[in-house]
Amino acid sequence: MNKIFEIPLYAYERSPDQDADTPVRRKVVVVGAGPIGLGAAIDFAQQGIEVVVLDDNDKVSFGSRAVCYAKRPLEILDRLGCGKPMVDKGVEWNIGKVFFDERQVYQFDLLPEDGHEFPAFINLQQYYFEEYMVNRVRELQAAGAPIEIRGNNKVLKVEEKGDHAAILVDTPEGQYDLEAEWLIACDGATSPIRGMMGLDFVGRIFEDNFLIADVIMDAEFPTERWFWFDPPFNKGQSALLHKQPDGVWRIDLQLGWDIDKEEEKKPENVIPRLKAMLGDDVEFELEWVSIYTFQCRRMETFRKGRVLFAGDAAHQVSPFGARGANSGLQDTDNLVWKMKLIFDGIADESLLDSYDYERIYGADENIMNSSRSTDFITPKSDMSRVLRDAVLDLSEVHEFARPLVNSGRLSVPCTYDGSPLNSADALLDGPARTRPGSPCPDVPLGDDFLLPKLGDKFTLLTIDAEAPESIEESGVTVTRLALSTKNDPTQMLKERFLGDAESGVYLIRPDQHVAARRPSFDENLIRAAIRRAIGKE
Amino acid sequence: MSDLTLAPNIAGADDFYAELLATHEGLSKSDSDALNARLVLVLANHIGDRAILTQALAAAALKSEE
Numbered sequence A: 001m002n003k004i005f006e007i008p009l010y011a012y013e014r015s016p017d018q019d020a021d022t023p024v025r026r027k028v029v030v031v032g033a034g035p036i037g038l039g040a041a042i043d044f045a046q047q048g049i050e051v052v053v054l055d056d057n058d059k060v061s062f063g064s065r066a067v068c069y070a071k072r073p074l075e076i077l078d079r080l081g082c083g084k085p086m087v088d089k090g091v092e093w094n095i096g097k098v099f100f101d102e103r104q105v106y107q108f109d110l111l112p113e114d115g116h117e118f119p120a121f122i123n124l125q126q127y128y129f130e131e132y133m134v135n136r137v138r139e140l141q142a143a144g145a146p147i148e149i150r151g152n153n154k155v156l157k158v159e160e161k162g163d164h165a166a167i168l169v170d171t172p173e174g175q176y177d178l179e180a181e182w183l184i185a186c187d188g189a190t191s192p193i194r195g196m197m198g199l200d201f202v203g204r205i206f207e208d209n210f211l212i213a214d215v216i217m218d219a220e221f222p223t224e225r226w227f228w229f230d231p232p233f234n235k236g237q238s239a240l241l242h243k244q245p246d247g248v249w250r251i252d253l254q255l256g257w258d259i260d261k262e263e264e265k266k267p268e269n270v271i272p273r274l275k276a277m278l279g280d281d282v283e284f285e286l287e288w289v290s291i292y293t294f295q296c297r298r299m300e301t302f303r304k305g306r307v308l309f310a311g312d313a314a315h316q317v318s319p320f321g322a323r324g325a326n327s328g329l330q331d332t333d334n335l336v337w338k339m340k341l342i343f344d345g346i347a348d349e350s351l352l353d354s355y356d357y358e359r360i361y362g363a364d365e366n367i368m369n370s371s372r373s374t375d376f377i378t379p380k381s382d383m384s385r386v387l388r389d390a391v392l393d394l395s396e397v398h399e400f401a402r403p404l405v406n407s408g409r410l411s412v413p414c415t416y417d418g419s420p421l422n423s424a425d426a427l428l429d430g431p432a433r434t435r436p437g438s439p440c441p442d443v444p445l446g447d448d449f450l451l452p453k454l455g456d457k458f459t460l461l462t463i464d465a466e467a468p469e470s471i472e473e474s475g476v477t478v479t480r481l482a483l484s485t486k487n488d489p490t491q492m493l494k495e496r497f498l499g500d501a502e503s504g505v506y507l508i509r510p511d512q513h514v515a516a517r518r519p520s521f522d523e524n525l526i527r528a529a530i531r532r533a534i535g536k537e
Numbered sequence B: 001m002s003d004l005t006l007a008p009n010i011a012g013a014d015d016f017y018a019e020l021l022a023t024h025e026g027l028s029k030s031d032s033d034a035l036n037a038r039l040v041l042v043l044a045n046h047i048g049d050r051a052i053l054t055q056a057l058a059a060a061a062l063k064s065e066e
């Protein structure tokens, strides 16, 4: 049987652009059909903006790579029309076990918070993730949306020209020139475009190698995450076992720095390692094996004129805590509505400075978290190992030490504190989790949920407060969503948006982040907050 | 905000010190290092206050305060 990652999903087809006498200028060109490029393109197409995606091959991610997707990206994907099939296919887990040496030191239950439409996260192979996104592209095309994926279109050259980018593309039928009013570079961690433009990518390399194996097995292991520090089958190193759909299991084995990667990747070397871990009697088949070295780094700035960088091209983290694809989707979620306002003549290009501010803020937070996990999992000095082992030994007997065990922290979206688009917090008794800059948490509303009602437009959420049904300011239409705590049987609306306040008025951005909040409607202040949220104040 | 106590605070200082040494008695260097590390974590958790812990780290590093 062919795996989905072996089938061309967007096979090369000749485009009329290849036969044009002068280079055709497209509105938006996205380079890279990975999760981030596809996410950007779907978002543009849903907003009615013409978009062309160029990718140097014609298939989804080879092998799985990312397996864990967190709530916030799933909510974003739901807005993009492909979150639900992912959740339906994905595996959910709540129990994690931590082993040290030969013992299980403790187990935990994530006890995810109630009242969210989407789970805290799911496990799903990256190839399915991308396949569902490609399906969504096809659905949009069938509905007449201006979106196109060009497979086997490899970008060879990019030049930023002030009001456009000039692109040289290679195809199986030769090269052609193309222009983009705006180019979104989602060409992955090795971003050739970054290189072509001579841009930096600095940070920290972790001198360690990990063997990543996806195995298919009919095993009795429960749907739990098992993490080993210094196990007998991988002395001095770490190991992880995680379930994916279709009986596929993700195994990560830390190998250390001084190894021969090509040797280690050979099945005759991989299989004995896996047998030592799984036991001799477990039957399994290798689906995909790879060896990785991890890095934590980001670009100095994510924008160079008409070229914007997103996803792994802009920032790279170690996989502990699953922040790569998860945070990349938040990049384009942040970017596309801003570009739409610029295209509509409502905002100035300077609004994109806030993309840089907000997503660099997010990238730094992710890099910090994933560096900390990596430092715990792979101690880099004698004393950091002594302290790490002390935490693990204590965690077996004393509960206090368990929060210090860091085998990867769940990816959560960041609050854009200090963003130039935020207005000062005026709901002083309000909960900290919904302060300006925060992504709105979901809330159950009868049979429905809050986030789908916010959608991708500016919203004025009023809770037990009066306000006009709609406000026009500087070309932006803000529509009211009126809710009441009288109709809040779970009290979650009150808990998540009011706290000790009696009433609240929230200005919410198209990416569902809070721009401003106050106890009641004040026309002048809300108008000022709208102008500020579009970079006009 | 409270401050880290750096004035003498242990009644029976000699007793405590003897008990500390006794706990390490007979341990190899690496077992002693491990014990010290666990002790630091137990005490740090008891203190809990993040600001005090920062002051304690600086005091232990023999950094004089500005």
Ligand SMILES: Cc1cc2nc3c(=O)[nH]c(=O)nc-3n(C[C@H](O)[C@H](O)[C@H](O)COP(=O)(O)OP(=O)(O)OC[C@H]3O[C@@H](n4cnc5c(N)ncnc54)[C@H](O)[C@@H]3O)c2cc1C
Binding pocket: A031, A032, A033, A034, A035, A036, A037, A054, A055, A056, A057, A061, A065, A066, A067, A068, A069, A126, A153, A154, A155, A156, A186, A187, A188, A189, A191, A192, A193, A212, A292, A310, A311, A312, A313, A319, A322, A323, A324, A325, A326, A327, A328
């Ligand atoms: C072992 C491992 C485990 C991981 N686990 C997780 C996890 O659990 N959760 C998570 O969120 N993330 C995880 N990640 C990270 C995740 O895989 C990446 O963050 C994600 O794939 C980034 O998406 P992207 O679209 O930015 O880049 P990519 O997926 O790398 O896509 C880049 C695309 O650009 C194309 N391209 C490159 N150069 C050119 C060119 N010159 N012209 C045209 N096209 C080009 C490539 O073909 C590719 O399709 C993991 C990564 C690894 C390696």
